[in-house]
Amino acid sequence: MPNRAPEHLLSRRSWPEARFLADVLRTETVGGGLLLLGAVIALIWANSPWRGAYAALADWVPWPGGTALHLDLDLATWAADGLLAIFFFVVGLELKREFVAGDLRDPRRAALPVVAALGGMAMPALCYVTVTLAAGGAGLRGWAIPTATDIAFALAVLAVVSSHLPQGLRAFLLTLAVVDDLFAIIIIAVFYTADFHVLPLLGALVPIAVFALVVRRRRVWWWALVPLAVLAWGLVHASGVHATVSGVLLGFTVPVLAKRGNRPEGAERGDGPDEAGRGHGPGLAERLEHRWRPVSAGLAVPVFAFFAAGVSLVDVDLAGVLTDPVVLGVVAGLVLGKSIGVFGSTFLLARFTRAELDEDITWADMFGLSLLAGIGFTVSLLIGELAFGPGSPENDGVKAAVLFGSLVSAALASGVLRRRNRAYRRISERESRDSDGDGVPDVYEEESA
Structure with missing residues (x-):
């Protein structure tokens, strides 16, 4: 019986998938730069002589009479509950696409990112719990803070330190x-979810179902879809479940695959996410993602970062902050937990399945990427607010810890990945070579031959 060829981890994607990935990475990288800009402005303003104006802006309530509808929210909460719903809508579209037409539809290809994500969440949580229990157990409610990776922040760092990372x-x-x-x-x-009300949540299913019916018809009627999305958001918010969950649910309803024969003018056969011939051209999920991702990366996330990152260090006992178990737990989770969890789970998966890394990738590359996964920002700050409450001393410590832990992770990842950039450049030049000028790199034509 012939020996099976070893499975290759992190191998190159198909050409249509590679083009889609390039567009996503380009948008997220720009968004990461804007995110960093928003966070830096917030930090400078919150520690300047005009810090009172920053706090007043964050605490301003645009609609003070909206108590009955639970809409008497300040600007900082609107950024976290409202604008981030757009971010999570894009996440929902992306998840649906990955499960239907991307890597996650293939159990063998899905195993690596799923196992790495689980390891990259379990180890940071374990690090946090270990540190806080050693200090008496205070702050255990924040165990999930260091479990999230901020893709926009990570890609922005990656674009600066290693622009030729293998696909x-x-x-x-x-x-x-x-x-x-x-x-x-x-x-x-x-x-x-602290205060749960079942009736508003059940009510939210109605606009979500109508939204699903409209998009199933491949219709983009903004005059109908936007009010339905806002109504679903309001009802989920009133239920006590974090309102951003509504964005994910709405994203899940959007069809991924284009209808058979529904090919845009000028499109080539095989374009879009579906490689199985079930449709031609980009599906509605990809088109909506293309439209809303710039809004998410360019507006929603940077504005949230502006309001979430403004921790004031004026008159703060830095020694006390640096010895706070919540701060130490978050930093340990991001820097140590993420790198150990992602790298360790990937290594164990390769060891037990006898899989090999793609020929262009080394374990040093994988370790650098694992360090990069320790950059947590948007979701980490959001969980910190949910765990301890906006404006609480613990939440201020979480902000400082997330910023510090992310910067340390970025610095360590930069040190590892910079060394490999020359090799990355040679790989990138080879993969982008198009000798026949047909717009498809030679390496993809060789694989399909």
Whole structure:
């Protein structure tokens, strides 16, 4: 009986998938830069002589009479509950696409990012719990804070330190973050819903179902879809479940595959996410994702970062902050837990399945990417607010810890990945060579021959 060829981890994706991935990475990288800009402005303003104006802006309530509808929210809460719903809508679209037409539809390819994401969430939580229990158990409610990877922040760092990372690693980081977001959504819904009301949640199913019926007809009637989405958001918010969950549910309703024969003018056969011939051209999920991702990356996440990252260190006992078990737990979870969890689970999966890394990738690359996964920001700050409450001393410590832990992870990842950038450049030049000028790199034509 002939020996089976070893399975290759982090191998190159198909050409249509590679093009889609490049567009996503480009948008998220720009969004990561805007996210960093928003966070830096917030930190400078919150520690300047005008810090009172920053606090007043964050605490301003645009609609003070909206108590009955639970809409008497300040701007910081609107950013966290409202704008982030757009971010999670894009996450929902991306998850649906990955499960239907991406890597996650193939159990063999899905195993690596799923296992890595689970390890990359379990180890940070374990690190946090260990540190806080050693200090008496205070702050255990924040166990999930260091479990999330911020893809926009991570890709922004990656673009600066290593612009020629092999496609397999970039795809792995993106898919890992998508699966990471899925588990984070479950954690938020299950563990951080304090005051649950079942009737508004059941009521939210009505606009979500109507939204699903409209998009199933491949219709993009904004005059209908936007009010339905807002109504679903309001009812989920009133139920006590975090309102951003509504974005994910709406994203899940959007069909991924284009109808057979529904091919845009000028499109080539095989374009889009569906490689099985079930449709031609991009499906509605991809088109909506293409439209809303810039809004998410360019507006929703940076504005949230602006309001969430403004921790004031004026008159703060830095020694006390640095010895706070919540701060130490978050930093340990992001820096140590993430890298050990992602790298260790990947290594064990390869060891037990006898799989091998793709020929262009080394374990040093994988370790650098595992360090990069320790950059947690958007979802980590959101969970911190849900765990301890906005404006609480613990939440201020969480903000400082997330910023510090993410910067340390970014610095360590930069040190590892910079050394491999020359090799990455040679790989990138080879993969982008198009000798016949047909727009498809030679390496993809060789694989399909």
